[in-house]
Amino acid sequence: MAIPRAAKTQRRTRIQEEKEEIILEAALDVFSVHGFKGATIDQIAEVAGMSKPNLLYYFRTKEAMHRALIDRVLDTWLDPLREFDAEGNPEAEIKSYIRRKLEMARDFPRESRLFANEILRGAPSIMEELDDLRKLVDEKVEVIRAWVKAGKIGRCDPYHLIFSIWATTQHYADFDVQVRAVLGPTRSGDGRFEDAARFLEQLYINGLQIRP
Amino acid sequence: MAIPRAAKTQRRTRIQEEKEEIILEAALDVFSVHGFKGATIDQIAEVAGMSKPNLLYYFRTKEAMHRALIDRVLDTWLDPLREFDAEGNPEAEIKSYIRRKLEMARDFPRESRLFANEILRGAPSIMEELDDLRKLVDEKVEVIRAWVKAGKIGRCDPYHLIFSIWATTQHYADFDVQVRAVLGPTRSGDGRFEDAARFLEQLYINGLQIRP
């Protein structure tokens, strides 16, 4: 009789788990293409294969759906950077970072575009999370500075090094349409990620004057 | 009495020129942040300081405003690539290309974000233009291949070289909020573009094994 909104109940039922998963999956489809304002609950409901009020039973507002998605994505999005290890040698670390970021662009392009849409809008809903990001980056910047001091890599600005790796790898998810259009149908196969990986590894290994 | 829509008249009056300029300026503000679907004519009208029907007197539809903007932006957007010269030496050409792209990211961030929004959506309205882009890129790819053959730069995939320059430079416009958040208030001054330029020049000159 009472209306304990799914989101409020402490214990979550099997159905809640399943349906919320389906909804977030559909929401990711729609938000990642149309952005927050451009997406409509009706669209998401259609993709999810359920009625609009049913969606709103699990997530009280459109904002709540978006929020839940962003929170989930942001966390996994930074994993590759967290693994960036001071103990490892620069060549292996940077190569594997590039690889992992490229794999994410290939395997989770919607997540990348969701994030890109959010930043493009001015990131109104993730300012706090950006603060966490800053701290993590600052940490890794020190790792890179240590490498520079030890003479393991050439002098460079660690911040812009990180930015450039983000940019080059996410480009293949966010600007996928453009990449495909430029490469043409023959070069647009899955091989483009392997080609990108080879190019970027070479660029950074030589560019940072890393001595093996 | 008759209603010769501004857009249809052959001769354009002074007022038409002025007002269309004001409208496109306002539309750029709004579209670049909210994307096509997310933007509303009312918002644009408010920014432009005129009534909604007045906007629609100059541009018959929201689509027409967006179209006019995209057409204008795309043209100037590719100028730096057009100037990429086969005769010049690789070091100077690549350096100046990076510089020019970074200047555009600094001076025309809204235009960059408008374009990014369009590509993120799947570029529904600029498929033909992407074809022109492909041809231009193919041209420049040959230039780079010639440099490689002549031993002026190391072996590399020219397509991904171009992609990476696009990505790294546009990043400073499209992801400006993130860049600022990571750099913090002290490092977020205009100097960040100079720092980026230095880093990227070094990265590419060394990374492409360009011998001066």
Place this chain on the structure above:
DNA sequence: GGATAATTTGACCGGTTGGTAAACATTACA
């Protein structure tokens, strides 16, 4: 200055959107 064309606006319209109310259906569990 007056006729005519160009410009501007308030009022309005049909369709869409985010969200609600309440009745109905299903599930979990004693």
Place this chain on the structure above:
DNA sequence: TGTAATGTTTACCAACCGGTCAAATTATCC
């Protein structure tokens, strides 16, 4: 199996959105 909690749907609403219309205002040119 009964029943209370959970899940689903139909019908609906108020606000908003893109766009129209006709009337009012302003600029242009003789």
